[in-house]
Amino acid sequence: AQRVTQPEKLLSVFKGAPVELKCNYSYSGSPELFWYVQYSRQRLQLLLRHISRESIKGFTADLNKGETSFHLKKPFAQEEDSAMYYCAFYNNAGNMLTFGGGTRLMVKP
Amino acid sequence: EAGVTQSPTHLIKTRGQQATLRCSPISGHTSVYWYQQALGLGLQFLLWYDEGEERNRGNFPPRFSGRQFPNYSSELNVNALELEDSALYLCASSRTGQTNTEAFFGQGTRLTVV
Numbered sequence: 001a002q003r004v005t006q007p008e009k010l011l012s013v014f015k016g017a018p019v020e021l022k023c024n025y026s027y028s029g030s031p032e033l034f035w036y037v038q039y040s041r042q043r044l045q046l047l048l049r050h051i052s053r054e055s056i057k058g059f060t061a062d063l064n065k066g067e068t069s070f071h072l073k074k075p076f077a078q079e080e081d082s083a084m085y086y087c088a089f090y091n092n093a094g095n096m097l098t099f100g101g102g103t104r105l106m107v108k109p
Numbered sequence: 110e111a112g113v114t115q116s117p118t119h120l121i122k123t124r125g126q127q128a129t130l131r132c133s134p135i136s137g138h139t140s141v142y143w144y145q146q147a148l149g150l151g152l153q154f155l156l157w158y159d160e161g162e163e164r165n166r167g168n169f170p171p172r173f174s175g176r177q178f179p180n181y182s183s184e185l186n187v188n189a190l191e192l193e194d195s196a197l198y199l200c201a202s203s204r205t206g207q208t209n210t211e212a213f214f215g216q217g218t219r220l221t222v223v
Contacts, residue, residue, distance in 0.1 A: 036127065043112070044199065044214040065113065072157075096165050097201075097212055101151035 002027045004087050006100035013077050014108050021072040021103045023061075023087030031089040033070040035061055036099070038084040047072075047085070057081070077107045111135070113215035115200050122190050130185040131219045141183040142203070142212060143175060147196040155192045155198075158183055159205075190212030190222045 003026040013019055033050040047057045050070060052065045061072045070087060080081055087100040114133045124127050134141050143155040156168035158177035166173075172188040181202075187194055197219050201212040 032193050043216050044201075046211045087110075088152075088157065096167070098154060099144070099152035 002089075002098055004016045004089060004098055004100035006087055006103045009101065010104045010106065012106045012108065015072050015079055016043070016076050018072045019072075019077045019081070019105065019107075020087050021087075021105065023070045023072065023086075023100060024091055025070065027068075027089065033063055033087065033089045034060070034097075035059070035070075035072050035096075036086045036088055040083070043081075044086070079107045079109060081105060082107045113200055113202050113213050115198075115218050116202070117218060117223035118216070119219045119221070121223060123193055123223055124190055124192060126190050127196075128187045128220055129184070130184070130198050130200075132183045132200030132202075133181070134181050134200075135213055138202035138204050139181055139203060140203045140210075140212070141177055141181065142201040143183070143185050143199070144198045144199045145169075147193070154207060156185065168208075181212060187220070192222050193207065195220060195222045 005024045007022050035047040037047040038044045039064050048054055058072045059072055063070050065101050082101050082105055084104050086102045088107050090097055113135055116131045120128055142157050142161040144152045145155055146152050155169055155176050157165045161177050168196045175185040195216045198215045200215045202211040203212045
């Protein structure tokens with residue numbers, strides 16, 4: 001079954017600490033992976049996609065096909081990073097954007 | 110540019126009734142996706158419409174249905190409402206039905222079934 005797993009529902013860190021939000025996927029093909037973010041009282045929006053290999057707001061994510069992971073990382077967390085983060089992927093067959101359960105990141109001052 | 114708009118913002122229905130949720134995509138976007146965000150369950154894919162046709166549906170019963178109009182706006186209909194249908198329903202649109210196209214989300218419709 002095609003699935004995206006985010007094992008942590010809540011991640012709490014102090015400002016300036018490193019952050020890693022975990023994402024594992026289960027898909028036999030070549031997935032196209034994304035991270036979406038939802039800040040408080042804002043709509044869900046794209047943060048970054050793996051093929052762009054970009055860094056957005058200091059966040060990066062590397063696709064590890066061997067471990068079927070796409071963890072989101074940031075070396076120094078900021079309070080404004082507090083939000084709900086969703087890992088997602090398109091399955092090539094159905095063009096269905098499948099989301100993980102989400103991880104709430106809380107960055108404490 | 111206006112974003113994806115959904116109406117109504119909140120909807121309260123009683124069990125057994127029907128609910129209709131509406132979504133207007135970003136201008137120029139032909140694909141519309143519907144997701145259910147129930148408490149503690151993350152985002153569950155419901156339906157995908159592109160160019161007026163239903164292209165894919167998630168693992169939901171047939172009482173969840175919808176359509177896409179010629180102007181690419183979309184309706185989600187839920188018949189014979191059950192208490193567990195209470196959730197936030199999100200609509201997203203994208204430029205085409207191709208993969209790796211960013212999906213833009215609306216604010217959602219909060220459906221409460223009592």
